[in-house]
Amino acid sequence: MLKIADTTHFPPGHPQVAFGRIGVLLVNLGTPEATDYWSMRRYLKEFLSDPRVIEVNRVVWWLVLNLIVLTKRPGPKGKDYDTIWNKALDEGPLKTITRAQAEKLAAAITREDPRLIVDWAMRYGKPPIAERLEALQKQGCERILIVPLYPQYAAATTATVCDKAFDALKTMRWQPIVRIAPPWHDDPAYIENVCISLEAHLARLDFEPEVILASFHGVPKSYLEKGDPYHCHCMKTGRLMRERLEMSPERFRITFQSRFGTEEWLQPYTDKTVEALAKSGVKRLAIVNPGFTADCLETLEEIGGENREIFLHNGGEKFAAIPCLNDTEEGMRVIETVVRRELSGWMASRT
Ligand SMILES: C=CC1=C(C)c2cc3[nH]c(cc4nc(cc5[nH]c(cc1n2)c(C)c5CCC(=O)O)C(CCC(=O)O)=C4C)c(C)c3C=C
Numbered sequence: 001m002l003k004i005a006d007t008t009h010f011p012p013g014h015p016q017v018a019f020g021r022i023g024v025l026l027v028n029l030g031t032p033e034a035t036d037y038w039s040m041r042r043y044l045k046e047f048l049s050d051p052r053v054i055e056v057n058r059v060v061w062w063l064v065l066n067l068i069v070l071t072k073r074p075g076p077k078g079k080d081y082d083t084i085w086n087k088a089l090d091e092g093p094l095k096t097i098t099r100a101q102a103e104k105l106a107a108a109i110t111r112e113d114p115r116l117i118v119d120w121a122m123r124y125g126k127p128p129i130a131e132r133l134e135a136l137q138k139q140g141c142e143r144i145l146i147v148p149l150y151p152q153y154a155a156a157t158t159a160t161v162c163d164k165a166f167d168a169l170k171t172m173r174w175q176p177i178v179r180i181a182p183p184w185h186d187d188p189a190y191i192e193n194v195c196i197s198l199e200a201h202l203a204r205l206d207f208e209p210e211v212i213l214a215s216f217h218g219v220p221k222s223y224l225e226k227g228d229p230y231h232c233h234c235m236k237t238g239r240l241m242r243e244r245l246e247m248s249p250e251r252f253r254i255t256f257q258s259r260f261g262t263e264e265w266l267q268p269y270t271d272k273t274v275e276a277l278a279k280s281g282v283k284r285l286a287i288v289n290p291g292f293t294a295d296c297l298e299t300l301e302e303i304g305g306e307n308r309e310i311f312l313h314n315g316g317e318k319f320a321a322i323p324c325l326n327d328t329e330e331g332m333r334v335i336e337t338v339v340r341r342e343l344s345g346w347m348a349s350r351t
Pocket residue numbers: 029030031032044047048053054073077092094150154156157217218219220230258260291292295296297298
């Protein structure tokens with residue numbers, strides 16, 4: 001077994017520094033601390049003030065955000081969060097699931113290399129990236145792998161995690177050496193496990209869906225036009241899933257959800273597609289969310305709640321929202337594959 005660095009043998013007057021460890025930091029988007037108006041407002045303010053998320057003129061956006069969005073949105077969105085809140089732990093499900101993913105990853109990899117420490121953070125809200133990076137560094141992590149938990153790269157998600165992490169590094173005297181895990185939109189382990197999970201859920205349904213939508217979170221269309229690869233990553237994930245599932249493009253379709261604001265977003269829109277399918281006579285529909293590593297407001301409430309309603313109100317009869325990979329065996333296989341690969345050269349080899 002590898003020896004973990006020892007911090008106890010420093011000469012008098014020498015600072016007590018820890019060293020010799022390797023950190024893995026899983027980072028997801030973030031979620032409000034509570035569902036009341038002020039907690040929601042704080043969360044939305046931090047999120048929607050990020051210029052990677054909203055690429056609108058700063059002065060114009062400051063006025064719109066503060067005068068309109070932050071007065072109108074926190075109330076109704078807080079009520080939406082109430083419907084999915086983890087009451088036992090008093091937190092959003094995104095937090096519960098990200099913590100569970102970190103714990104399971106730690107159990108899987110630290111047995112092999114006890115120098116490893118796994119932690120987790122949120123880009124917006126708590127626990128903040130800077131706090132967890134500092135905690136890893138204080139425990140002796142000279143090397144840290146940061147894993148933005150997004151299979152598809154977008155400036156609004158992956159890049160902003162990196163921005164925040166590098167902001168934290170700027171304040172450190174002894175900076176850890178950092179690696180960032182790349183997106184895994186076309187990784188065979190991801191495609192295989194997301195399909196295994198989908199097939200298992202479909203097999204348990206009491207109906208066979210005529211159509212399956214792979215619904216990804218949208219971004220404004222202008223982000224694609226400016227060169228963001230997010231759309232291409234989603235399209236590739238969707239195509240690889242469809243090929244693996246051996247389904248026709250009519251049965252397995254890609255859509256984009258969670259529109260925000262008045263600009264055009266990536267199309268086809270999930271809600272409009274759901275409505276059109278129901279109106280055209282489709283009676284049985286399933287929606288899977290391959291772009292989300294954890295269930296959250298956008299999957300549980302928007303897909304499982306709003307889109308179900310849209311489908312059933314327009315003539316649909318059977319609807320299934322397929323759970324995300326979360327901390328299931330399939331989900332952990334994906335995260336572990338990415339982490340093991342990106343730790344290569346750092347982590348002790350299994351042989
Ligand atoms: C212009 C605004 C937004 C962009 C661009 C955007 C991109 C984006 N978001 C996710 C993942 C998630 N978003 C979630 C919630 C959420 N998203 C926005 C806005 C944009 N997202 C808002 C305002 C919210 C909060 C809820 C609301 O007010 O509507 C979540 C859920 C978080 C939770 O607590 O459950 C996730 C996850 C991706 C992957 C993405 C671009 C690729």
